[in-house]
Amino acid sequence: MRVWGWILYGVLAAIGLGGFFLRFATGHQLAGYGSYVPWGLWVAAYIYFIGLSAGAFLLSALVYVFGVRKLEPIAPLALVVALASLLMALVTIWFDLGHMERFYYVYLRPNFRSMMAWMVWLYTAYGLLLLAELYYALRRHLPRYVDRGGITGFLARLLVKGRKTPFTQEEIHRDEGIIKVLGTIGVPLAIAFHGGVGALFGTVVAQDLWHSPIYPILFLTGALLSGGALITAVYVFFWPRKDEEWRELSLFLGRIVLGLILFDLLLEWAEYSIPMWYGVGPEFKALWSTLFGRFWYVYWVFHILIGVVVPIGLLLAWGLRGRVKAIGLASFLVAITFLAIRLNLVIPSLVHPKLEGLMNAYRDHRLVFAYLPTWFEWSVVVFSVALGFTVTYVLVRILPVIEGKLLKEVA
């Protein structure tokens, strides 16, 4: 099983590196988007990844800020996943820029009326906060590793300045106080940056489908659901010790995931039913084509069937009755298929001409109101996924993320 996992990783990494190389060698030429549909898979993947990050972070905040002790074992892992997902999101949206080398302009000459500029600044603050929080969550374990060789020993010596004496209870208590302060800052920050991504879309008056006040709320719920489901799947399948505590916590997480699926569905009902109810208006047309147009299966098969019906069935029939692997599978399906929701959020609004007849003004491959992600675009997303996995794996190997120990010590 493990061998197959590494083979899969090797294949994905090779595909991803191919996409990475092509992105630098050919720019946007191999992408399926053009002048009328400027945003495609990469933007959808970016909001998907950033949602995973925000969701994972908010889960860690349940422990560090709100004192939900039951979730304590997974809190450092949630921080690591949040950091890796943030990296995946930023790399993906960086690839989407026409001028990748100019990304720092948003720092040097920001326009603070732009939601996008706010996003970049908030992500930066969030990334630094994640690093700081991870530092204070892990440093109490580091004196044990100071005498080790390799990167673990190097990091331990660097981060606790060669200290070998264990941290006292008082010092640990002080670190927890610092983490609580950081987490308390982080919660509104996560709400701001992910609600802000919703606002980035919601404030665009030109896009009828996006221009909705429900978007920031919808984004936050989606973040909690997808990030929570990802952490649950990782915990169920990859946690090294499958004991009673693991079982209880898995059941607890399974209930959270089920509740969030249903709440997200309720918001989605509002998102779809209100503009569609009387069957008129541009939003109706765009949503109708989302549901029954050429790409109907993205909504019905990937989102509703595999992302909602099957997970709810798995959770109710087996998962919450004690079959923990079913909780993991249900959460995995929710986390993976959430990309379908993000695709249906970005693309349908853009593929509708804002001016009647514009599509007939010129004929050119760049001037079309249709979009299908190319293999090149998928391979770049695969690169981001492989990168996220690599970062997570390396961090749990070299730092005491799981129960204050390195992965090989608990595996």
Place this chain on the structure above:
Amino acid sequence: MPRYAMAIDLSLCVGCAACAVACKMENEVPPGVYNLWIREREVGTYPDLWVEFRPEQCLHCENPPCVPVCPTGASYQTEEGLVLVDPRKCIACGACIAACPYDARYLHPAGHVSKCTFCAHRIAQGRLPACVETCPTLCRTFGDLDDPESPVSKALKEAGRMDVLRPELGTRPKLFYLNAPSKKGLTREKEVRHD
């Protein structure tokens, strides 16, 4: 400070696309993308049937939604009301393309966003935009909205009908369509400020 605007008398437009060609040459617009295009559509039912040509391009809105969304300030509005893109500052994130209600912007193959500039470089030399200068039926007029004697002000004053695209958005376009011949036509804007 002038407030530049353009008017197109649709009753005079013959759909020759000379403006589109002139624009393409003047601004060295690469293949596959356009600053200016002619929208053509059939209007009415037989026997009361005709073809309407409508040249379209950036409307240089007074309240442009594409400007505030730009994270680096590459999209900006000049004091004369021109909405322009500084290619050196543009990171090509595409936010302004998504925010334009008229699909007037595009990704230039050189890796930045581009669109009609009202030929800002020609205006600076005291010349007319290339599309205005080349129009064989003189259906385009250009000038300062604040000058009652400018060609555009006179054309607006004399027009039997004046419209802008999607007035309900409140973007206050400065590209006016005059004497639209179609029965459906464009949505008529009730209050267009050109005082």
